[in-house]
Amino acid sequence: MSDVVPPEVRPKPAVPAKPPNVGAPSPSSPFPPQGPGIGGGVGVSAPPPSGIPVPIGSHGPGHPIGHAIGHAVGHSAGHGGSHAAAHSGSHSHTTSHSSGGGSTLLGYIGIDTIIEQMRKKTMKTGFDFNIMVVGHSGLGKSTLVNTLFKSQVSRRSAGWARDEKIPKTVEIKSVSHVIEEGGVKMKLTVVDTPGFGDQINNDNCWEPISKYINEQYEKFLKEEVNITRKKRIPDTRVHCCIYFISPTGHSLRQLDTEFMKRLSHSVNIIPVIAKADTMTIEERQEFKQRVRKELEMSGIEFYPQKEFDEDMEDKSDNDKIREAMPFAVVGSDKEYQVNGKRVLGRKTAWGIVEVENPNHCEFAQLRDFLIRSHLQDLKEVTHNIHYETYIRDLTRMEVCTPYPPTIPKKATCSQSVSQGSSDRVRVRTEQ
Amino acid sequence: MSDVVPPEVRPKPAVPAKPPNVGAPSPSSPFPPQGPGIGGGVGVSAPPPSGIPVPIGSHGPGHPIGHAIGHAVGHSAGHGGSHAAAHSGSHSHTTSHSSGGGSTLLGYIGIDTIIEQMRKKTMKTGFDFNIMVVGHSGLGKSTLVNTLFKSQVSRRSAGWARDEKIPKTVEIKSVSHVIEEGGVKMKLTVVDTPGFGDQINNDNCWEPISKYINEQYEKFLKEEVNITRKKRIPDTRVHCCIYFISPTGHSLRQLDTEFMKRLSHSVNIIPVIAKADTMTIEERQEFKQRVRKELEMSGIEFYPQKEFDEDMEDKSDNDKIREAMPFAVVGSDKEYQVNGKRVLGRKTAWGIVEVENPNHCEFAQLRDFLIRSHLQDLKEVTHNIHYETYIRDLTRMEVCTPYPPTIPKKATCSQSVSQGSSDRVRVRTEQ
Numbered sequence: 115m116s117d118v119v120p121p122e123v124r125p126k127p128a129v130p131a132k133p134p135n136v137g138a139p140s141p142s143s144p145f146p147p148q149g150p151g152i153g154g155g156v157g158v159s160a161p162p163p164s165g166i167p168v169p170i171g172s173h174g175p176g177h178p179i180g181h182a183i184g185h186a187v188g189h190s191a192g193h194g195g196s197h198a199a200a201h202s203g204s205h206s207h208t209t210s211h212s213s214g215g216g217s218t219l220l221g222y223i224g225i226d227t228i229i230e231q232m233r234k235k236t237m238k239t240g241f242d243f244n245i246m247v248v249g250h251s252g253l254g255k256s257t258l259v260n261t262l263f264k265s266q267v268s269r270r271s272a273g274w275a276r277d278e279k280i281p282k283t284v285e286i287k288s289v290s291h292v293i294e295e296g297g298v299k300m301k302l303t304v305v306d307t308p309g310f311g312d313q314i315n316n317d318n319c320w321e322p323i324s325k326y327i328n329e330q331y332e333k334f335l336k337e338e339v340n341i342t343r344k345k346r347i348p349d350t351r352v353h354c355c356i357y358f359i360s361p362t363g364h365s366l367r368q369l370d371t372e373f374m375k376r377l378s379h380s381v382n383i384i385p386v387i388a389k390a391d392t393m394t395i396e397e398r399q400e401f402k403q404r405v406r407k408e409l410e411m412s413g414i415e416f417y418p419q420k421e422f423d424e425d426m427e428d429k430s431d432n433d434k435i436r437e438a439m440p441f442a443v444v445g446s447d448k449e450y451q452v453n454g455k456r457v458l459g460r461k462t463a464w465g466i467v468e469v470e471n472p473n474h475c476e477f478a479q480l481r482d483f484l485i486r487s488h489l490q491d492l493k494e495v496t497h498n499i500h501y502e503t504y505i506r507d508l509t510r511m512e513v514c515t516p517y518p519p520t521i522p523k524k525a526t527c528s529q530s531v532s533q534g535s536s537d538r539v540r541v542r543t544e545q
Numbered sequence: 546m547s548d549v550v551p552p553e554v555r556p557k558p559a560v561p562a563k564p565p566n567v568g569a570p571s572p573s574s575p576f577p578p579q580g581p582g583i584g585g586g587v588g589v590s591a592p593p594p595s596g597i598p599v600p601i602g603s604h605g606p607g608h609p610i611g612h613a614i615g616h617a618v619g620h621s622a623g624h625g626g627s628h629a630a631a632h633s634g635s636h637s638h639t640t641s642h643s644s645g646g647g648s649t650l651l652g653y654i655g656i657d658t659i660i661e662q663m664r665k666k667t668m669k670t671g672f673d674f675n676i677m678v679v680g681h682s683g684l685g686k687s688t689l690v691n692t693l694f695k696s697q698v699s700r701r702s703a704g705w706a707r708d709e710k711i712p713k714t715v716e717i718k719s720v721s722h723v724i725e726e727g728g729v730k731m732k733l734t735v736v737d738t739p740g741f742g743d744q745i746n747n748d749n750c751w752e753p754i755s756k757y758i759n760e761q762y763e764k765f766l767k768e769e770v771n772i773t774r775k776k777r778i779p780d781t782r783v784h785c786c787i788y789f790i791s792p793t794g795h796s797l798r799q800l801d802t803e804f805m806k807r808l809s810h811s812v813n814i815i816p817v818i819a820k821a822d823t824m825t826i827e828e829r830q831e832f833k834q835r836v837r838k839e840l841e842m843s844g845i846e847f848y849p850q851k852e853f854d855e856d857m858e859d860k861s862d863n864d865k866i867r868e869a870m871p872f873a874v875v876g877s878d879k880e881y882q883v884n885g886k887r888v889l890g891r892k893t894a895w896g897i898v899e900v901e902n903p904n905h906c907e908f909a910q911l912r913d914f915l916i917r918s919h920l921q922d923l924k925e926v927t928h929n930i931h932y933e934t935y936i937r938d939l940t941r942m943e944v945c946t947p948y949p950p951t952i953p954k955k956a957t958c959s960q961s962v963s964q965g966s967s968d969r970v971r972v973r974t975e976q
Binding site for chain 1: 652653654655656657658659660662663664666667668669670672693694695724725726727728729731769770771772775776777778853855856858889901912913916917918919920921922925926929930933936937940
């Protein structure tokens with residue numbers, strides 16, 4: 115009968131089989147390393163505390179590895195109206211509990227194959243990443259994006275004439291490419307905003323940008339509620355908006371703060387200081403410090419937003435990034451020979467600015483942050499925070515409530531499993 | 546300046562740097578291996594077809610690896626009302642195009658680090674998996690779940706007395722555990738449904754089950770639209786419902802088909818034949834075939850549903866699984882010594898049934914399918930299909946439309962980027 119299932123659906127674990135570690139969820143964190151009283155060293159045959167079920171299953175001398183088990187008990191919903199709470203008479207009230215004691219059986223389960231399953235899915239389907247660039251003309255937006263993705267992925271390289279005139283209004287232009295690296299395919303869309311900040315009167319010039327961002331949310335939502343069920347929805351939502359600050363050496367312009375203030379709640383904004391080679395290292399540091407202070411005083415929440423740090427490790431990593439922001443960058447799609455190596459750079463009469471040399475500018479830091487460490491997080495924050503904010507605002511604008519008014523009540527009675535308490539109470543709720 | 550960003554945010558790529566492969570998205574698939582006229586072997590300095598931008602950037606002899614670039618051009622939204630389409634006068638109409646020619650710059654981008662970023666996130670946060678077991682009493686539901694997860698994770702082992710009486714109504718009881726394996730933490734919730742099918746009159750006994758499933762969707766939705774923004778929502782939605790078919794050797798009972806028919810559109814149903822050791826191999830094969838035929842005739846869509854196969858590879862893999870379903874299983878949490886090895890089994894006077902031996906039963910196939918190959922997919926189908934179906938049905942029940950009536954129009958004009966065409970047209974839409 116082993117031939118009925120193909121070998122692909124029975125993957126061999128890449129890691130050697132280890133005994134699983136079973137613990138109880140604690141109220142403080144969904145996945146604490148260990149709950150109270152639970153340790154990998156606790157033997158399975160240890161007598162359970164009173165009130166705790168006696169482990170079933172036989173464990174011979176050939177099975178020396180033991181660990182503890184804990185659990186949380188959820189609610190129980192009766193049907194038909196004849197109920198009696200087992201341990202207490204409470205209704206619409208649920209608790210769960212942690213406990214030591216219990217047992218596991220021998221062998222490998224395969225929980226860690228989830229990583230391989232995710233990898234396989236990503237390798238197969240690829241992923242979408244959409245980046246927007248905002249800033250007035252001449253700040254090197256297209257060049258920076260080309261430098262980031264080592265390809266001619268920007269609007270400028272995609273067919274618009276290079277001598278194109280500055281438009282009289284803000285336009286939104288998007289170009290998509292599929293880039294493959296290490297077997298992973300990324301559909302990259304670069305959204306450019308020519309005309310932004312280039313007018314005599316720049317009143318409301320963030321509006322078409324904001325409109326575009328919301329349209330992508332709208333489009334995604336429409337797909338989500340579409341009757342034709344789809345497993346994978348094409349994602350055109352802007353995951354990241356790079357805002358180019360002019361390297362004035364003075365301060366932010368009013369348009370800069372106004373734009374970032376207005377948009378920071380609907381998109382991940384990453385401010386950068388453009389064309390940083392126009393400033394000396396000292397000027398740059400001073401300017402960065404001033405910009406940081408102004409951003410803080412204006413209450414602008416740029417990415418990575420402090421409120422979304424998930425734990426201390428996150429906070430510590432992101433604090434270092436926030437303290438280094440905005441990155442002062444230089445872009446280039448020209449290659450030069452420096453010390454026998456080919457590098458991307460800008461050749462001047464007084465030397466070559468190497469864009470990926472951390473002593474010359476902070477391009478490499480921006481790239482590592484944006485692509486190599488936070489790309490997945492940018493996508494998650496977009497989906498879980500900005501997109502959800504959009505939906506919430508949409509529903510609040512409506513006269514009627516889009517979801518039945520019973521939601522709050524019902525949700526209260528089903529918040530059972532993830533909470534911890536020292537009591538075990540079986541609860542039944544009225545139907 | 547290299548000290549401003551900590552080493553963690555500048556990961557070294559695990560794979561050796563390879564030149565990225567840049568291609569154009571095609572209309573048929575979001576990520577085709579190669580678009581027309583695009584190949585990894587096309588040199589960067591190949592003259593571009595007419596109308597295609599000349600690649601910028603210099604490429605010396607030290608940069609022999611070339612590849613092609615293609616792109617899709619998205620829509621452009623003007624602002625203020627003064628627009629003129631550049632290539633044509635069309636409005637609210639967008640196209641994109643694929644082309645050969647283009648260039649890439651030297652070096653590694655880091656797109657494939659997305660896999661590592663996902664792995665790191667999963668290792669850190671863990672994941673939720675919620676499994677429901679349905680079937681009348683005595684079919685070994687608790688034992689099977691314990692066998693699947695090699696732990697005492699079921700309701701029976703979690704504190705309810707083993708001599709508990711069969712309830713007079715259908716109850717819903719959930720128990721949660723955190724299981725860790727290979728550094729990956731899974732919060733497993735087992736939802737049991739004691740009383741199902743055990744009454745004299747089993748009319749509507751699927752209702753409390755359906756209600757529970759919907760309540761979890763409701764709860765998740767409420768978190769999604771909650772004003773307090775959360776990056777990660779605890780997931781109690783039922784990812785998988787194992788339906789236990791009695792090993793009668795005859796046919797499905799009416800309750801079986803009724804339950805699966807009614808629930809198959811709101812949850813992933815995996816039917817299994819319980820206590821398969823009561824049948825000989827021949828009886829089992831015959832019974833399985835009959836059950837498959839009856840499921841098909843009743844129009845029951847069990848998991849993995851044919852309509853959600855994403856491609857031919859998916860279809861071929863899943864067809865083999867579907868043809869082998871429902872798996873005839875035996876569970877056990879007792880260990881025995883067989884040929885010097887400790888195995889999980891059931892000892893009888895005429896031999897030991899080894900649950901993980903594919904010659905004895907199909908437990909291993911079920912486990913491999915459920916945990917090692919399709920766990921992530923079960924979660925995705927739950928989120929992208931069943932949950933979305935729930936939301937759609939909810940909004941349709943409402944008198945007013947929850948989303949603005951402008952959605953269809955707007956969505957039409959922004960379906961730009963992922964479509965391919967041979968024309969490049971810059972289009973501006975009225976604001």
